[in-house]
Amino acid sequence: MADILRGDVVAQRLCHRVTAQVERMRAERGVVPGLAVILVGEDPPSEVYVRRKLAKAKQVGIRSFEHRLPAETGEAELLALIARLNSDAAVHGILVQLPLPEQISADKVLNAIDPDKDVDGFHPVNVGRLSTGGGGLVPCTPLGCMMLLDEVVSEFRGRQAVVIGKSNIVGKPVALLLLERECTVTVTHIHTVDLASIVRKADIVVVAAGAPRLVRGDWVKPGAVVIDVGITRVTSEDGRTRLVGDAAADEMDHAGVVTPVPGGVGPMTIACLLGNTIKAAQALTA
Numbered sequence: 001m002a003d004i005l006r007g008d009v010v011a012q013r014l015c016h017r018v019t020a021q022v023e024r025m026r027a028e029r030g031v032v033p034g035l036a037v038i039l040v041g042e043d044p045p046s047e048v049y050v051r052r053k054l055a056k057a058k059q060v061g062i063r064s065f066e067h068r069l070p071a072e073t074g075e076a077e078l079l080a081l082i083a084r085l086n087s088d089a090a091v092h093g094i095l096v097q098l099p100l101p102e103q104i105s106a107d108k109v110l111n112a113i114d115p116d117k118d119v120d121g122f123h124p125v126n127v128g129r130l131s132t133g134g135g136g137l138v139p140c141t142p143l144g145c146m147m148l149l150d151e152v153v154s155e156f157r158g159r160q161a162v163v164i165g166k167s168n169i170v171g172k173p174v175a176l177l178l179l180e181r182e183c184t185v186t187v188t189h190i191h192t193v194d195l196a197s198i199v200r201k202a203d204i205v206v207v208a209a210g211a212p213r214l215v216r217g218d219w220v221k222p223g224a225v226v227i228d229v230g231i232t233r234v235t236s237e238d239g240r241t242r243l244v245g246d247a248a249a250d251e252m253d254h255a256g257v258v259t260p261v262p263g264g265v266g267p268m269t270i271a272c273l274l275g276n277t278i279k280a281a282q283a284l285t286a
């Protein structure tokens with residue numbers, strides 16, 4: 001059976017490090033890192049994620065500024081709020097929870113955030129920095145995937161890595177991060193022909209396709225590391241709901257290491273957001 005790589009445990013360690021960094025910034029420079037979190041509407045999963053982000057920020061000593069706007073909020077109103085936060089010196093990180101209601105263009109909103117406060121790493125400037133070798137703020141879920149891989153992979157150079165999923169939030173940035181570590185990276189998606197045979201060659205599989213149980217046990221090379229980013233809520237016949245990943249967890253017998261769902265990549269996303277807030281606060285107050 002594969003080893004289980006628990007993201008909640010790794011995330012907890014990262015949160016301890018962030019707590020120490022916050023304390024040092026406060027003691028040495030009188031700076032309290034500030035994170036603004038914007039939630040538009042009442043999407044239930046987004047409510048959960050925002051609540052967790054705010055709770056974790058408080059736990060590590062980051063000051064948070066919560067902005068909850070009604071679902072019918074117009075784009076101009078949201079852009080005006082972002083402009084105010086961009087010029088607020090107490091705010092070092094700005095996060096707009098996605099998805100946004102359909103009357104608002106996510107691209108316009110994300111592009112309006114000051115790139116130096118863009119703790120989600122979604123602004124084109126940060127995307128550009130990532131694709132040209134770093135220095136910017138890196139999206140939280142891909143960063144979390146790499147930290148998990150660092151726990152179990154000692155040498156990345158030359159390893160075959162397959163990314164399943166081509167989203168701007170996970171698939172593309174994680175592929176760039178793996179490339180930066182000199183893996184040979186194949187980016188695939190749910191329309192890739194004969195996906196199974198590509199995955200079978202991989203030492204590292206990062207699956208972020210939003211397709212429950214897409215990666216089957218016999219797709220995985222013996223000893224491979226499988227990072228499962230998928231989180232889908234499914235309701236079984238008895239009416240119970242549970243979270244299911246993009247890898248068939250019960251079939252991962254001959255994988256070397258797999259991340260669980262829940263308790264894998266998800267908690268890392270939130271811990272990395274806190275890490276990015278410290279990074280932004282340090283850069284903005286240097």
Ligand SMILES: Nc1nc2c(c(=O)[nH]1)N[C@@H](CN(C=O)c1ccc(C(=O)N[C@@H](CCC(=O)O)C(=O)O)cc1)CN2
Pocket residue numbers: 048049095096097098099120140141231243261262263264265266267268269270
């Ligand atoms: N502005 C952003 N919006 C969204 C992002 C993002 O990184 N920035 N990512 C996702 C949602 N997300 C964070 O916002 C997120 C998803 C899942 C988890 C998590 O901890 N999941 C748990 C299970 C949670 C549950 O019980 O439902 C787990 O995997 O253990 C954290 C954050 C889309 N939007």
